[in-house]
Amino acid sequence: MFGILKKNLQGIIRRFTGKAEEPPAGVQKLAESPETSSAVPPPAELKPEVIRKPEPPKREAHPAVTKRPEARIERLAPRPEMPEQPSAAQRPEMRRPAETLRPEREHPAQPTVMPAHPAAEKLSEVQPAEIALPRVERPEPPKRSLLDKVRERIATTTLSKEDFSKLFDEMEMALLESSVALEVVERIRADLERQLVGVPLPRGGLERAVRQALSKSVSGLFVQSPGLLQRILTLAEKKKPVVVLFVGVNGSGKTTTVAKVAKLLKERGKSCVLAAADTFRAAAINQLEEHANRIGVRLVKHDYGADPAAVAFDAIRHAEAKDIDVVLIDTSGRMHNKANLMEEMRKILRVTKPDLKVFVGEATTGNDAVEQARAFNDAVDLDGIVLAKADVDEKGGASISVSFVTGKPILALGTGQGYDDLADFDLGHLLDALGLSQ
Numbered sequence: 001m002f003g004i005l006k007k008n009l010q011g012i013i014r015r016f017t018g019k020a021e022e023p024p025a026g027v028q029k030l031a032e033s034p035e036t037s038s039a040v041p042p043p044a045e046l047k048p049e050v051i052r053k054p055e056p057p058k059r060e061a062h063p064a065v066t067k068r069p070e071a072r073i074e075r076l077a078p079r080p081e082m083p084e085q086p087s088a089a090q091r092p093e094m095r096r097p098a099e100t101l102r103p104e105r106e107h108p109a110q111p112t113v114m115p116a117h118p119a120a121e122k123l124s125e126v127q128p129a130e131i132a133l134p135r136v137e138r139p140e141p142p143k144r145s146l147l148d149k150v151r152e153r154i155a156t157t158t159l160s161k162e163d164f165s166k167l168f169d170e171m172e173m174a175l176l177e178s179s180v181a182l183e184v185v186e187r188i189r190a191d192l193e194r195q196l197v198g199v200p201l202p203r204g205g206l207e208r209a210v211r212q213a214l215s216k217s218v219s220g221l222f223v224q225s226p227g228l229l230q231r232i233l234t235l236a237e238k239k240k241p242v243v244v245l246f247v248g249v250n251g252s253g254k255t256t257t258v259a260k261v262a263k264l265l266k267e268r269g270k271s272c273v274l275a276a277a278d279t280f281r282a283a284a285i286n287q288l289e290e291h292a293n294r295i296g297v298r299l300v301k302h303d304y305g306a307d308p309a310a311v312a313f314d315a316i317r318h319a320e321a322k323d324i325d326v327v328l329i330d331t332s333g334r335m336h337n338k339a340n341l342m343e344e345m346r347k348i349l350r351v352t353k354p355d356l357k358v359f360v361g362e363a364t365t366g367n368d369a370v371e372q373a374r375a376f377n378d379a380v381d382l383d384g385i386v387l388a389k390a391d392v393d394e395k396g397g398a399s400i401s402v403s404f405v406t407g408k409p410i411l412a413l414g415t416g417q418g419y420d421d422l423a424d425f426d427l428g429h430l431l432d433a434l435g436l437s438q
Helices: 003-020 025-032 118-124 146-155 161-177 182-196 206-219 228-236 254-267 284-295 308-322 339-352 367-380 397-406 427-433
Strands: 156-158 200-202 242-247 272-277 298-300 326-331 356-362 384-388 410-414 422-424
Touching (some): 003 161, 003 206, 206 427, 228 242, 228 254, 228 356, 228 384, 228 410, 254 284, 254 410, 272 308, 284 298, 298 308, 308 326, 326 339, 356 397, 367 397, 384 397, 397 410
Parallel strands (some): 272 298, 272 326
Antiparallel strands (some): 156 200
């Protein structure tokens, strides 16, 4: 599965990363030398010039220091004694004269306003702008040494736009040759350029970085949803009957897919009826009838050339009368560029009002399956996609492109001719098949 695309992608990634991870010529010898981690000797042709510091001038001898005369300390005369102060008991009582007493005020006392201090007046005159704040100097970042720069150059590599273009030109050809849609290729290119260009990548881990970026880009192409069987079972818990309409082109595997779904529903205890609405293709009714007999489910059919919308309508009425859980409608294959056939399909939609509209495409047809799914989605607004014959698809272009182009989820993959060979779409399994799993 996806063998061709996987082989091409792995070869492109290995070839490019092998070239991009080579250290530059100027630092290749340093990378190989065991002494690089401890010290980096300067190149032979660049000999550092020895700079001698000038000798400091000789100091002259100091003249002889003469001794100062010793200071003479003279004794001071004794301080005269202060007269003794009278005690509190000996002090005469001092009284304020009566005439000096202030008369009582007729009005309440007014608050006394003290004059402002001269320093305060000067401070008020200072404007906020004139107050100089202390300047905080930020420490400068440490300078990287030559050894640090060389180590970084050896340990990492950075993809330029020119390098990325060389990588993706080869990858683009591999994707287009594997039938990946052009808009999907452009989306992958934009994703990888955003994740890889101008970003320091570890040398020796470039291949892993490219794989991770490609895996992330491919994962973003898909609309996530429960599988086809799980969606039918969920709807069956809310209403009865659940009507599922299968559409697609001739030979895409619709009839076989209908039989597989019927078998899986019966194993899970759900009753179903098949509607043979393909009244155009020769032996289509007989083929579906043979499947119904083998599985053990009911079939509603008309003659060849009958109105397919009438067959589908009768199958729904039968399910309502017999209390059947699910109705699976097999329609005739029609080309997406035939207006009259597409209009006939719209009539079936108006009559049946299906709960799920499923497009069945052949994975091995690549871009054709993608264009068919786009046309059917524009006509009937699909709910999901089933890719038949995915087990023999070596290119993988349809599996990668169809969900992104239509905006609809892949509900199941046909993995063989047996009734049990219908698997829910698993993104992890697809990435593993492409060699992009983490």
